[in-house]
Amino acid sequence: MPGEERPDDPVGVFVAAVRANRPASVLALDFDGTLAEMVEDPAVAVPLPGAVAAVERAASRWGEVAVVSGRPLRFLEGHLPAPEVTLVGLYGLEIRRAGSVSEHPDAAAWRAAVGRAVELARESSLERVGIESKGASLTLHYRTARDQAPAVEEVARQIAAATGLLVRPAKLSIELHPPTSVDKGTAMADLASRHPGPVGFVGDDLGDLPAFGVLSGLRSTGRITLAAAVIGAETPAGVTAAADLVLDGPAGVLDLLDRLDQ
Ligand SMILES: [Mg+2]
Incomplete structure (x- = not known):
């Protein structure tokens, strides 16, 4: 440091x-x-x-x-x-x-939004991308579809805008997480x-x-x-x-x- x-x-x-x-x-x-x-x-x-x-x-x-x-x-x-x-x-x-x-408390408050986000991810045009529903959070995995990274980022942005969830990038994946501290x-x-x-x-x-x-x-x-x-x-x-x-x-x-x- x-x-x-x-x-x-x-x-x-x-x-x-x-x-x-x-x-x-x-x-x-x-x-x-x-x-x-x-x-x-x-x-x-x-x-x-x-x-x-x-x-x-x-x-x-x-x-x-x-x-x-x-x-x-x-x-x-x-x-x-x-x-x-x-x-x-x-x-x-x-x-x-x-x-x-x-x-x-933020987990319970955001479960419905995460459910909607999962639906939107499944309805999206993403191919070979893993959709991991975690109840109060959602992860889109593109480890097996690395060429899909830009498409995943775009879909994640759209889902975030529609649900109020935040985009958090991680290793070959994108998390959609409640906007909590x-x-x-x-x-x-x-x-x-x-x-x-x-x-x-x-x-x-x-x-x-x-x-x-x-x-x-x-x-x-x-x-x-x-x-x-x-x-x-x-x-x-x-x-x-x-x-x-x-x-x-x-x-x-x-x-x-x-x-x-x-
Ligand atoms: Mg780790």
């Missing part, structure tokens, strides 16, 4: 701080591209072998461990059933904490406010940048933080630029979890 003093070894500082006070420490991780490899059909994305066990083990020892994703809660619960793991779905619109599920940054800030110790976040996409930004702000107040970017073939440049540490795919995330577990 320009203008900020960073320790020479932010990872070593973070690891030492966590080891010294694990019950006060917080770790949040994205799902797709972070715990699970990116796949052509997002419906079949699964965590890397060993990832769920590592996250559950950390959750049993840290103050709090959360998976923070644009996916709906129901998808995340299917892969991470253990209630010790906090789940933040739809960028913060849905939360499961200590097994108890809550929903942000809730994002991974507010989710990260909430998690950090619940625990006094070190706070870390691991992510790989544009939607993760607000969480990195919150960590940067916490660092300026003296908090020990770690922002880790997971790189792969599709990682946007801004993500690695905002991070303290670059990890090579979900396997690199598992290595970090292992190091943090020592």
Whole structure:
């Protein structure tokens, strides 16, 4: 980060701080591209072998461990059933904490608009584009139809204009999301406010940048933080630029979890 003093070894500082006070420490991780490899059909994305066990083990020892994703809660619960793991779905619109599920008021308010957006996407001229309806949000995937990117952007703009939803670009996909202030940054800030110790976040996409930004702000107040970017073939440049540490795919995330577990 320009203008900020960073320790020479932010990872070593973070690891030492966590080891010294694990019950006060917080770790949040994205799902797709972070715990699970990116796949052509997002419906079949699964965590890397060993990832769920590592996250559950950390959750049993840290103050709090959360998976923070644009996916709906129901998808995340299917892969991470253990209630010790906090789940933040739809960028913060849905939360499961200590097994108890809550929903942000904006989610309920925008479900009808998202339903209309799904209809408009299905009625559109888009071909070979995946339409992922997530209840209170919608994603158009063009990973298997990359030539369709301009058409997807145009249709997303039209749907946004018709429904009031906002367009959020991501890896080879476009999200249509309620115009809410809730994002991974507010989710990260909430998690950090619940625990006094070190706070870390691991992510790989544009939607993760607000969480990195919150960590940067916490660092300026003296908090020990770690922002880790997971790189792969599709990682946007801004993500690695905002991070303290670059990890090579979900396997690199598992290595970090292992190091943090020592
Ligand atoms: Mg991701």
